[in-house]
Amino acid sequence: MALTRNVYQILEDIVGPENISEEPVILDSYAFLWLAETVTDSKFFTRPEAVVMPGSTEEVQAIVRACNRYGVKYKALSTGWGPWNAPGDEGVVQVDLRKMNRILEIDEKNMYAVVEPYVIFSQLQVEAMKRGLTCHIIGAGANTSPLASCTSMSGMGLSGISMSYNARNPLAVEWILPTGDILRLGSLGCGAGWFCGDGPGLSLRGIMRGTHGAMGGLGIFTKCAVKLYPWPGPRQMHFEGVSPGHVAAIPQNFRCYVLSFPSWDSFADAAYKIGEAEIGYVMGKQIAAGIVPLMAARSPTEYAQIRESGMADEIMQEFRYALQLILGAHSLREIEYQERALQEILAETGGWIPSPTQDPERQKTTFRMMIKVDGNSAIFRLSGSFGTSFGAETSCDAAMVHARLGEEIKKKYIEKGVIADDGAEWAWGAEMNEHGRFAHIEELFMYDPADPESAKGAAEFIEETSLLTAKQAPGLAIWELARGGLGPKAHDIYGPACSNYHVWQRRIKKAFDPNFSADATFYIEPEE
């Protein structure tokens, strides 16, 4: 369903001819997305009818109003990857926000930055570090958008232990509602500044997002104040070597460890204790058993050879229950205290520091990767793609249940030969957000997107794990994966098991988007 010439012309008048396109080759580039084949049996998700690139709040508002007036749906995109960033239906205009890429303000004293949608974490982190601050970078990497993470997506990342989860990191927000009206949340709406996103009275942040965002299903966000966090490191990080093998010097007031434990139970005990001691700066489970030989292999063939030879088995076992931890302190006294506390915790939980990780050069690599969150491309190396599952924000003990269930279910798919054999263990996360107040574990897996059987196996794995989290009580799955795995009825599957939340969410969609103009595919369909 192509756009009518009239509508196309109106959109062109808003953004200018150089910022609109309906060329198939351009449009397909928006539909070619990671994980698409687990949702659509194709490497492509839905192709938009046109793409527009607004440069300002006013242009975004005009686009949204025009779409409402002419019955056209729209879907916003900033840096995102994954099918939830693309239209889910025919006849949708993709609103690509890449021209809105400015850091508008950094309030150093009050520790926040005001950003536009296409600012990326890496850009923000560099500017923040100049002021002794940094930002919580999500697991998806430093190449993604803080605004999207805070307003529209999820927000988990390994710095969560000292920098929270991004659903909890927005302050005031400028939001083009689905109807085109501008809502300014919190203190901004009253003209008082960007320092608070809640009130007056009830907090409309509750409508904006939950554990996960509306993923474009409830309007477009044009500015967001994002919390920044203290960075006691150098104002500019210095690197040695060539990417991706570059390393960062570890400052005197930081430490970087890999900690191994004999079981999930002792892993959890240590995570709780570290949280309680308030000593972690970045912490999580980044290196899984399966990833250890991957780091040594230069190709999938070599990975398979290493696995088959058994030479990695012992070391894989050593990293099976491993945490990566960065301690960061504001003084040398503090770092000494933190080290002593950590030693006590290791002694109490039977934890140890694996000898290969005590190499200072390796520590520098780990430090760089965990501070910059810039090593994610490696995950595609083995099989061409990866998927994930589970991922509730919940207690650490419940997250361990996810890890165990993930291993159990994954074994079946490995045995079927549809996903890569990673030793049936790739639990990622365990951030212990906010010094241990809630945790997060995903079970990652690798599949071959070029192999239809493997892609089908990946889709089935996501579906099975999503259904499990709807039926049992270990905590909910990551929404976008569950939606991808279970299809348009996902909310209607989960809702009856969860206080019928879907009924209320549907009413919210109807009240705030009466014309259903914002693409609802990854939010909630208007009807059951």
Next chain:
Amino acid sequence: MSEKEELIAIVGAEYVFDDPENLESYSRDMSFVRAMKPQYVVKPQNAEDVQGIVKWANNSGMPLIPVSSGPPRFRGDTIPTLGGAVVDLSQMKRIIRINRRNRVAMVEPGLTFGELQPELEKEGLRLPMPLAPRSSKSVIGSLLEREPTIIPKYQWDISDPLLCTEVVFGTGDLFRTGEAAGPGTIEDQWASGQAQTNPMGPFQVDFFRLIQGAQGTMGIVTWASVRCELLPQAHKLLLVPSDRLEGLIDFAYRLLRARLGDELLLLNSFNLAALLGEDADQIRSLREGLPPWILIIGIAGYERLPQERIEYQEKDIMDIAQQFGVEPVSAVPGTSAREVSKALSKPSGEPYWKLRFKGGCHDIFFLTTLDRTPEFIGAMYQMAEATGYPSTDIGIYLQPQMQGRACHCEFNLACDPNNPKEVDRVRTLFTSSSENLIKLGAFYSRPYGPWADMAYRRDAESAIASRKVKGIFDPNNVMNPGKLCF
């Protein structure tokens, strides 16, 4: 059946009241909000009672005014605007669970800080408190009102320490917010290791944020899980006196950046005197001796190397203090850190500390940033002078929030409620300064009484959006009508 009989059928005759004395006691509080009597006061015992009452209100059209804290009340939010039935939750006092491993407690709305803290202490926990709350203050009431607590480092989000809730929406539907929503019963969730520690969701809506700050206009909370912290094994308080607020502000920012200290708040001499003094004479005398401004910093050691933690923090604080030209001490003229620590560690004794000077008190509070507070304080002094209110009698409390990203700025105007002339003067000052402060950029995030009009007049789009939310969760407008923008 009459209305009263219907209510009795829901909760029992012993929990429905319509005698003049009872109705009168809920008709007014210490604020300037116009008094109005409810028709009934009803005291539910459990969530089922609450649900029955809300369904009854939808059928009868009777407004409901939820109340969880006992008197004296101060904000006008529990005064009926259109009459109706007060739903007094004070008898729902159960502590449902305390979970040490996840540092969380689940409690009912009638439970006060004074009742919860000793139980938490048995488990090695504590709940961060507002500044010496009155003894009758409900924990859930305080958290639903987004009252600031005195330990800013534990406030990651402004909603903390509120976590999950069970709520009866205005429609009469029972709902659980956050991870408590499901799947599974709460007991099922406990069995799988969950502890209702994630307030968000389920999935794409933060339902709890629509209840919090809503002044009872969306529904009635029947329990909530709350985020607790480790009970310090060792604790030390430092007082940093200064003639100039600005110097203390810069120092406070530096401490917040370095994540030093637990309790961290600023009081002027009047408020510290009010907190410590037992009566007006003692308060006057204390105020004269105290330094004009005091930054209060608590340092705590928990279960892990407690003394060592205090030691490094104290040394770091002293080093920074030297850079900023201020001196943390254990005593200032008129009081000691030990005395202040005692006052901060528990709910206020009787009478409530804000009432000890004159028997009444009117608070003006809003959110801003810490660096802007001197501007508001200067303006407040000018307005006090213009109305003839002694600026030395203004209590000032500055509470950094969200780890220092915002600041609760509070002015306390003591007032003799039996002196009509003084009441008039304070009313004039309260009204005019509230309006002037918002013009200067004060954000009434918790807009009680006349502040609601002021805030929503400046933010029409929030009012429109909030009304849409109201239409979803309380379409018949039975929940505390007349409050906020409803």
